[in-house]
Amino acid sequence: MTLPSQAFQDDSLDFKELKFFPDLPKRYKIDSVFKFASWAAVVIALSVLSILLIEVAIDGLSMINWQFLTSYPSRKPADAGILSPIVGTIWVMVLVALFSFPIGVGAGIFLEEFIADSFLENVIEVNIANLAAVPSIIYGLLGLQVFVRWLFPLTQGRTIISGALTLTLLVLPIIIIATREALRAVPGSMRQAGFALGATRWQVVRDIVFPQALPGILTGTILALSRGIGETAPLITIGALTYVAFLPPLSLEGLHSTFSVLPIQIFNWVSRPQQEFHLLAAGAIIVLMVLLLAMNGIAIYLRNRFQITR
Amino acid sequence: MTNRSFFPPMADDSLWQPNRGISRLVQRVIVVLFAIFALISVATTCGIVLSLIFETIEFFKKVPLWRFLTDNQWTPLFSNPQYGIFVLISATFLTSVIAILVALPLGLFSAVCLSEYAPAGVRKWLKPALELLAGVPTVVYGYFALLLVTPLIRSFAPWISGFNGLSAGLVLGISITPLIAALSEDAIYAVPNSLRQGSYALGATKRETIVGVVLPAALSGIVASIILAVSRAVGETMIVAIAAGQNPTLGLNPFVPIATMTAYIVQVSLGDTPAGSLAYTSIFAVGTTLFLITLALNIVSFWFVRRFQEKYE
Amino acid sequence: MAFNSSSVTMTEVVLSLRKLNVFYGSSLAVRDVNIDIPPNQVVAFIGPSGCGKSTVLRCLNRMNDLIPSARVEGQIFYHGKDIYDKVVDPVDLRRRIGMVFQKPNPFPKSIYDNIAFGARINGYKGDMDELVETSLRKAALWDEVKDQLKKSGLALSGGQQQRLCIARAIALQPDVILMDEPCSALDPISTLKVEDLIHELEAQYTIVIVTHNMQQASRVSDYTAFFNAEPTEKGGKVGYLVEYDKTDKIFNSPQEQATQEYVSGRFG
Structure with missing residues (x-):
């Protein structure tokens, strides 16, 4: 190896070397160690996670069949399926989407377009940032106290509606933050143009800003929902059941039905000592992961399309 | 007569009849509605604080605070109950420390690699992959910890319990690595290129530029991501509930079951606990403790970002 | 293209550019530049935007290496050594040929650490406090900041930030200082201060400065290189050196028609 720094250390050159001792070979050695460590970290992190995911796929793939998807959970592993948890997850997800999308987007628009840079905005912003860092199980305690107990007449206790409301509060901060970022990405000149045509602020938001921000908002909402349907702890705390051998009726009454969701069913099966149940858990994990991957795929697709058209 | 203008009439005025009154009314209704939506977040905070305080007061009516802080066992459900919260805190502390020891080097180096070393094409794929992994439900990580990692560890050291803090902490660390990596990468990537150029122009190597200029410039974002990861680790439920056991033990031994x-x-939630019972109020007392710890972390993070955030242009 | 540098006769040369072509990807950005830069002089690069003067400047300390698509043909000799030789390490080169950028880019560190950073990584074994003070004095910033060396470099005004960046470059005791439009982001008073500074630094350093401002070139420089751009067949633009000579000659009796028109403000 040639010493790189020798090129200029020629006697003919009268350099003010004086007190500088750059020692490049040593510095480059540390450089290459550092670079190696960086790549190693990425490779380790990704490979550990992929190995774990592949392991669970191998364990669970043999479980996936029509009978597994269309049966109710059972004490006998051979008969057990995940019909009611899947339906419960869909119920909860749809309800959470119905509640959280309008509320989150409305709140985001209010903060970003109507009271930006005010004291109130500052207070709410700090508050939302705080909420986003509160552990999910604390939301469970909130749901247990407020929705299950204090609002019992409305929710009938440990029901789908209680679970959905709890998860709504959990994902709201994420949706609000995503909405605000998407709105902020719309150039101010667009708003100016709207105002210059005599539109009110709301008309500017509704007709100019919101349509442009929509892909970003949808991306954030889908990611928030996918976080919501993976949550287990808050629903355990408000008392979602693990054996639900019926489907909630597709009506308003369904809201007052007890329920289970996929993560809870997985938790229940993992917690049992028998290996047959662990395989069931692996099967349910595959279903849950496919659902999440699909949602993330949609979100990434939206984001990429959004970036190109901009 | 919403259309009457302060200004003199113009030709073709009859063609222009904007209903400004309605527009204004719609806007007012919308603003009020959206303001209520925004206040739901404030109400959530109040709801959390109130519901925690309410039951925690009930708990401390029956259990004196000093026993909560000084008992060296946590057995509120036994006939001779003990209420030492530090038993639970020590377990949380243990799993969180193990997790951070795993996640900090992996996450930070990954972030540096993605932002500074990886070619743009690689970064374009790895970044969404990281975000995807950050979204894997923690119950799935619990499965990994109990059914894959623990057996692996026990094949080397059979004397370790089937439930232990070590494998829960390790998997917890793996689970928060993508979070640290993704958020730190955002902060590092956002450092203006002019700073990197300034450093290269002084004869710095790439590593010297990263360590000496880029990372310090991104410090507030990096620290915020680490604190968020810590508070995730502290508040994480499913991994530890599945893999660490449910046996309250004071101490920092990573090889035994802990709660x-x-x-x-x-x-407690899994059992059938009647509202108002001591067991019921005790989970709120524990929840309050947990909430205060994460709140403190949050405040530190906030203070740090405010104090050290650099504003470029 | 013999006229490029033939009219200037020099006994001693610090930097010498020979048949320099710069490419971005497959397109030629600057072609066939020949310039000799004498020691302890200020050389100005002027010309309309897109003529490649900054590109050429960034070749002189190989900052262009950081752009993956950039490629250089021809030679640049620094004290007779080709800086694009395979054995040359750009990191080593940049210590000797410092650079000041268009927008002030102090590091988000204290004023002291902004200056000490380069010295530390380059293994400076002398008294650091002394080096910081000397550098700040040379950059005419010492009196303004001597009581607040712990303050962030970002807290200074734009003009002060730029002088801090100059101090940062001086601290490495370089041979040459490259300045890429150092005043374009500054107000007139700060500009004047930086120009005064350039005059003082001339005694110790060779300075190459890119500027948009012809008055500035005539005020600060001893030699001036005028670049221009012409359209290519592919629809792009390629820069080239029109004329290089003593500054008063470029401004008062240039040999080329294009130079005459540019310096008299008829285009550009």
Whole structure:
């Protein structure tokens, strides 16, 4: 190896070397160690996670069949399926989407377009940032106290509606933050143009800003929902059941039905000592992961399309 | 007569009849509605604080605070109950420390690699992959910890319990690595290129530029991501409830079953606990402790970002 | 293209550019530049935007290496050594040929650490406090900041930030200082201060400065290189050196028609 720094250390050159001792070979050695460590970290992190995911796929793939998807959970592993948890997850997800999308987007628009840079905005912003860092199980305690107990007449206790409301509060901060970022990405000149045509602020938001921000908002909402349907702890705390051998009726009454969701069913099966149940858990994990991957795929697709058209 | 203008009439005025009154009314209704939506977030905070305080007061009516702080066992469900919260805190502390020891080097180096070393094409694929992994439900990580990692560890050291803090902490660390990596990468990537150029122009190597200029410039974002990861680790429930056990033990031994604060809440919630019972109020007391810890972390993070955030242009 | 540098006769040369072509990807950005830069002089690069003067400047300390698509043909000799030789390490080169950028880019560190950073990584074994003070004095910033060396470099005004960046470059005791439009982001008073500074630094350093401002070139420089751009067949633009000579000659009796028109403000 040639010493790189020798090129200029020629006697003919009268350099003010004086007190500088750059020692490049040593510095480059540390450089290459550092670079190696960086790549190693990425490779380790990704490979550990992929190995774990592949392991669970191998364990669970043999479980996936029509009978597994269309049966109710059972004490006998051979008969057990995940019909009611899947339906419960869909119920909860749809309800959470119905509640959280309008509320989150409305709140985001209010903060970003109507009271930006005010004291109130500052207070709410700090508050939302705080909420986003509160552990999910604390939301469970909130749901247990407020929705299950204090609002019992409305929710009938440990029901789908209680679970959905709890998860709504959990994902709201994420949706609000995503909405605000998407709105902020719309150039101010667009708003100016709207105002210059005599539109009110709301008309500017509704007709100019919101349509442009929509892909970003949808991306954030889908990611928030996918976080919501993976949550287990808050629903355990408000008392979602693990054996639900019926489907909630597709009506308003369904809201007052007890329920289970996929993560809870997985938790229940993992917690049992028998290996047959662990395989069931692996099967349910595959279903849950496919659902999440699909949602993330949609979100990434939206984001990429959004970036190109901009 | 919403259309009457302050200004003199113009030709073709009859063609222009904007209903400004309605527009204004719609806007007012919308603003009020959206303001209520925004206040739901404030109400959520109040709801959390109130519901925690309410039951925690009930708990401390029956259990004196000094016993909560000084007992060296946590057995509120036994006939001779003990209420030492530090038993649960020690377990939470243990799993969180193990997790951070794993996640900090992996996450930070990954972030540096993605932002500074990886070619743009690689970064374009790895970044969404990281975000995807950050979204894997923690119950799935719990499965990994109990059914894959623990057996692996026990094949080397059979004397370790089937439930232990070590494998829960390790998997917890793996689970928060993508979070640290993704958020730190955002902060590092956002450092203006002019700073990197300034450093290269002084004869710095790439590593010297990263360590000496880029990372310090991104410090507030990096620290915020680490604190968020810590508070995730502290509040994480499913991994520890599944893999660490539910056996409250004071101490920092990673090889025995332990119960974290969150695991205790899950344990009680799974049973049929009547509202108002001591067990019921105890999960709120534990929840309040957990909430205060994460709130403190949050405040530190906030203070740090405010204090050290650099504004470029 | 013999006229490029033939009219200037020099006994001693610090930097010498020979048949320099710069490419971005497959397109030629600057072609066939020949310039000799004498020691302890200020050389100005002027010309309309897109003529490649900054590109050429960034070749002189190989900052262009950081752009993956950039490629250089021809030679640049620094004290007779080709800086694009395979054995040359750009990191080593940049210590000797410092650079000041268009927008002030102090590091988000204290004023002291902004200056000490380069010295530390380059293994400076002398008294650091002394080096910081000397550098700040040379950059005419010492009196303004001597009581607040712990303050962030970002807290200074734009003009002060730029002088801090100059101090940062001086601290490495370089041979040459490259300045890429150092005043374009500054107000007139700060500009004047930086120009005064350039005059003082001339005694110790060779300075190459890119500027948009012809008055500035005539005020600060001893030699001036005028670049221009012409359209290519592919629809792009390629820069080239029109004329290089003593500054008063470029401004008062240039040999080329294009130079005459540019310096008299008829285009550009």
